[in-house]
Amino acid sequence: MNDRQFRFFTLSISWTWLTVFALVPTLMVIITSFLETNTTQNITAHFTLENYAELVDVAYLKIFLRSLLIAGSCTLLCLIVSYPFAYGISHSSLRYRSILLLLVIIPFWTSSLIRTYAIMTILKTKGIINTILLSLGIIHQPLQLLYTNIALFIGLTYTLLPFMLLPLYANMEKMDLTLIDAARDLGASKLTVLRKILIPITMPGILAGSMMVFLPAMTLFYIPNLLGGAKSMLLGNLIQEQFLSANNWPLGAASSVLLIIFMLLLAHWYWQRNPDSDRTELL
Amino acid sequence: MKRIFLLFSLFFCAFALADTKVVNVYNWSDFLPPHLIKQFEKETGITVNYAEFDNNETLYTKIKHSKHGDYDIITPSSYMVDRMRQEGLLHPIDKTLLTNWHHLDSFFLNRDYDPDNKYSVPYLWSSTGIAVNTLYHNPKEITKFADLWQPQYHHQLLALDDLRDCFTIALLKLGDDINSVNPDTIKEAYRALIDLMPNIRVFNSSAVANMFIDEDITVGFAWGGDTFLASRENPHITFIYPQEGFQISLDCLVIPTNAQHVKEAHQFINFLLRPEIISQIPPRIGYATPNKTANLSLPADLRHNPIINPSPQVLKRAKFQRDLGTANRIYERYWERLKIGAD
Numbered sequence: 077m078n079d080r081q082f083r084f085f086t087l088s089i090s091w092t093w094l095t096v097f098a099l100v101p102t103l104m105v106i107i108t109s110f111l112e113t114n115t116t117q118n119i120t121a122h123f124t125l126e127n128y129a130e131l132v133d134v135a136y137l138k139i140f141l142r143s144l145l146i147a148g149s150c151t152l153l154c155l156i157v158s159y160p161f162a163y164g165i166s167h168s169s170l171r172y173r174s175i176l177l178l179l180v181i182i183p184f185w186t187s188s189l190i191r192t193y194a195i196m197t198i199l200k201t202k203g204i205i206n207t208i209l210l211s212l213g214i215i216h217q218p219l220q221l222l223y224t225n226i227a228l229f230i231g232l233t234y235t236l237l238p239f240m241l242l243p244l245y246a247n248m249e250k251m252d253l254t255l256i257d258a259a260r261d262l263g264a265s266k267l268t269v270l271r272k273i274l275i276p277i278t279m280p281g282i283l284a285g286s287m288m289v290f291l292p293a294m295t296l297f298y299i300p301n302l303l304g305g306a307k308s309m310l311l312g313n314l315i316q317e318q319f320l321s322a323n324n325w326p327l328g329a330a331s332s333v334l335l336i337i338f339m340l341l342l343a344h345w346y347w348q349r350n351p352d353s354d355r356t357e358l359l
Numbered sequence: 360m361k362r363i364f365l366l367f368s369l370f371f372c373a374f375a376l377a378d379t380k381v382v383n384v385y386n387w388s389d390f391l392p393p394h395l396i397k398q399f400e401k402e403t404g405i406t407v408n409y410a411e412f413d414n415n416e417t418l419y420t421k422i423k424h425s426k427h428g429d430y431d432i433i434t435p436s437s438y439m440v441d442r443m444r445q446e447g448l449l450h451p452i453d454k455t456l457l458t459n460w461h462h463l464d465s466f467f468l469n470r471d472y473d474p475d476n477k478y479s480v481p482y483l484w485s486s487t488g489i490a491v492n493t494l495y496h497n498p499k500e501i502t503k504f505a506d507l508w509q510p511q512y513h514h515q516l517l518a519l520d521d522l523r524d525c526f527t528i529a530l531l532k533l534g535d536d537i538n539s540v541n542p543d544t545i546k547e548a549y550r551a552l553i554d555l556m557p558n559i560r561v562f563n564s565s566a567v568a569n570m571f572i573d574e575d576i577t578v579g580f581a582w583g584g585d586t587f588l589a590s591r592e593n594p595h596i597t598f599i600y601p602q603e604g605f606q607i608s609l610d611c612l613v614i615p616t617n618a619q620h621v622k623e624a625h626q627f628i629n630f631l632l633r634p635e636i637i638s639q640i641p642p643r644i645g646y647a648t649p650n651k652t653a654n655l656s657l658p659a660d661l662r663h664n665p666i667i668n669p670s671p672q673v674l675k676r677a678k679f680q681r682d683l684g685t686a687n688r689i690y691e692r693y694w695e696r697l698k699i700g701a702d
Contacts, residue, residue, distance in 0.1 A: 135699050142700075201574045220514075222575055223561045305561035306520065309699050322695050 102336075109329035119325050127330035136314070136331075143311040147293035150232045154240040154289045155282065157233070162244035162281075163274075167253070177245070180238055188235050192302050195234065199227050199303070223305030231303040232293050239292070240285035247281025283346055291339055311335060380405040382623040385421070385430045387610060388413050389644050390483065399630050405623050415439040422448055428617035431624040437609045438523070438538075440479045441472040441682035449478040450614040456625040459632035466671075467609065467649035470679045479611035480628050481649040483640060486669075486677065487524050487606045489599040490517075490571055490581035490589070503602040504528045507580065508551075512558045517571075517579025520564040522694045523680060524606065525552060528580055531603040537678045540686035549693040556700070571596050582608075587645030587666040598666050604676040609649070641667050 112122045130136075165176045183191060198204045199221040206218040221227055255277070259269045275282070295312030309317075311331065318328030380403075384391075388411040396407050412418050415436050422433060422443065435443060443449050454460055457480070467481040489507065491498045500506065507516060507528070518525060527537045529548035539545060561576060570576040571589035583598060590596040612631065614624045631637055638653035640646065647667050648654065654668050661667050683690060 135696060139699055218574075224514075305559075305563075307556075307559060307562060307700075314699060317695075317698065322691065 105329045105332050108325055109333045111326050113324050113326045124326075127326045128334075130327060131330055131334065139309055139311060139314055142308070143294040146228070146232070146308070146310060147290050150229060150236065150293045151240075151286050151289045153229065153233045154237050155286065158237060158240040158244055158285065159282075162241050162248055165241075166245050166248040166251075180241055184238060188296075189298060191235065192231055192299055195227075195231050196222060196302060199230070222303065223307075225304065225308060228300055228304040228308060231299040232296065235296065235299065236289045236292055239288040243284040243288065244278065244281040247278045247284075251277055280350055283350070287342060287346060291342075295335070380620075380623060381408060382406075382431045382620050382627050383408045383410075383429060384432045384627065385410050385412060385418065386432075386434050387411065390434065390610070390640070390646075392639065392643060395636060395639065398636075399627065402630070403623075403626055405626065407627070419443070422615055425615070425617070428615065428619045430615055431618040431620045432612060432614060432627055434482055434610045434612055436680065437470070437472040437479075437607075437611065438680040438682045440611050440613060443613070443615075444473055444478045445682065448616055450616050450618055450621060451477055452480060452614065452628075453625060456622075457629045457632060459629050459634075462632055462634055462650045462652040464649050464651040464654075466674060472679055472681050473611075479613045480632070482610050482612045482631065483637075483644075483646040483648055484607050484609040485582050485584040485646045486600070487519065487527065487580060487582055487608070488586075489601060490567075490579060490586040491597055491599060492571065492574060492577040492593070492595050493597060494595045495574075495577040498597055498599060501578070501599055503532075504580070505532045505603065507558065507578075508532070508555055510558075512578060514558065514560050515576075515578055516555075516558045516560055517567065517576040517581060518555075518559045518562050519567070519580060519582070520562040522690055524564075524580065525694070525697075526690060527606045527678075527680075528601075529555070531601070531605070531678075534603070537604075537606055538681040538683065540683055542686075542689055545686065545689050545693060549697065552693075552697055556697070562698070568592075583647070583666045584645035587664070590666075600665070600669060600673045600676065602676075604678050607677040607679055609679060 108119060109127055110123055110125070111119045112124050112126070114120045165173060165180075168176060196203075200206070201218045201220070201222070203222075205221065206215075209215045210218065255273055256269055259273050264272065294310055295315070297310065297312035297316045300306065300308050300310050300313055306313075315328050315331050315335075318324045318331065322328075382405050384407055386409065390411075391409070396409055399405070400407055410430075412421070415438075418433060418435055419439060419442070422430070423446075440449070454476075460480075463481060467484070468476050473479045489501055489504070491501055526545070526548050529551040530537050530539060530544070532551060533544075533547055535544050535548070539548075561570070561579075563570065564582075567581050567585040568589040571581070571586070572592045574593070581598075586596060586598040590598070612628045614621060618624055632650065634650055634653040634656055637648050637650045638656050641648055641657065642661055645666060647669075654662065657668065665673070
């Protein structure tokens, strides 16, 4: 096999992969979103814009806004927790750094669904937190933590934290520490250093991390279902509900398409802001 | 070696051809302990092919699209019997083949969903009532579904993640027919459910027993079967039959029109009508049986258990589900709006 053949061979593998598992499914979703729904079969081959018209509704707008709010707060929470954490890791001695990173990554080896069930056993009425607090005499009535918005935030933040942490870490590791010393020498306060040096330099990391947390936070449907009591519906739950219980595939597909468009707009905005960033960074 | 193998396979083929007595059963999950299936096979020499489903809509789609008669016995709930009967999907039951028919409680027979039980044989039932943990709530304060609307239950209730169950409690609270197809009535029930939303903490129907056992949920509307199982693990849990009435979900044995083994299917149904057979199921899954004789033969603690064997006065308040026809679509619309938290 000569060099050209080898190139052709490897490229064709990735092209086939992308076509079969990314392009075709996405096209199927887009096509379904323009078809009519039917009670006995799931879809009928008949073109309509009805599904998109149906989504222009106060109720769906509310879900979208609620998803934005919850995903936004979750992103902010992740950022606040990860920022000092990432800074700490990237400036710890080399020996500890790999151990710390490993500790961040190890939970990834377990399915996030299983980790969500684990969170349930921590938050339950007879769970770990309540048992400890009760036995220490700090509370006298078990706290109702499970099936609340607090549980939802804990679940989302815990699951998505590494997606914020790792881009931030990658960004901070490359940073030149002498810049901070220079700023301090020139009389900048700690706050000014953070505002004028640290944040601007790490902005690409902050943005990349935020995108990686924000989008999944809107669509991880099993976390609102299991921890939020299936009451606080997010965009992901809406799509899941349309496909699995309401049996309205076209409407579910239309919601997915809107989500994809929203995601592309966000990515576009990011690239505009960072024209020199590598476009593959987000993908 | 090859020849021996061929001989063996021929032998087994002949064996399989000689034994053509088969019955294909499609039942709810957990509804029939395997040892009873074995007992039936042993007694009759009929091989049982057994498969399970977990909701009526799945069952309906399968039956509607099965052209070759894949199943001989299925177990839809009463409203689905109603729909299947009207669509001509069911084979009439020949009661002369069912020598154990007389064991059935007449209360469960000849109901609107299937007059004269032309197509269906009552199998097992459960009701939707209120489950309460007495450590947290005074059960005397909860006597009807309307009590669940009180502000003291803010963010506490379990609501079954099931369209019919949710609308039924709202319709009963309003004093309406649980099978109403009137759009105005349905809308009123939807409004009532919106008022109930602040009190609802969880929508769930698959892990109900565990939520009550672990006290993650202490009050809510629940199925009798789940409450029975939960009360065995956590003695503080009781079940309340609300005063307004309550919905019974009655699962029936029926034979699809295109069944291939009608005679064997009748034998199977007759087997399940035998008191000493059917009485083994309630203690395992908490569902009650419409078999009068079987109920009398239950051990004393179960015979007096109000979930497994409610008194006739209580039972009088029971309502049976019927098919809603085209009104299904209206209910579904409102249900969707309720779940996405519209209005």
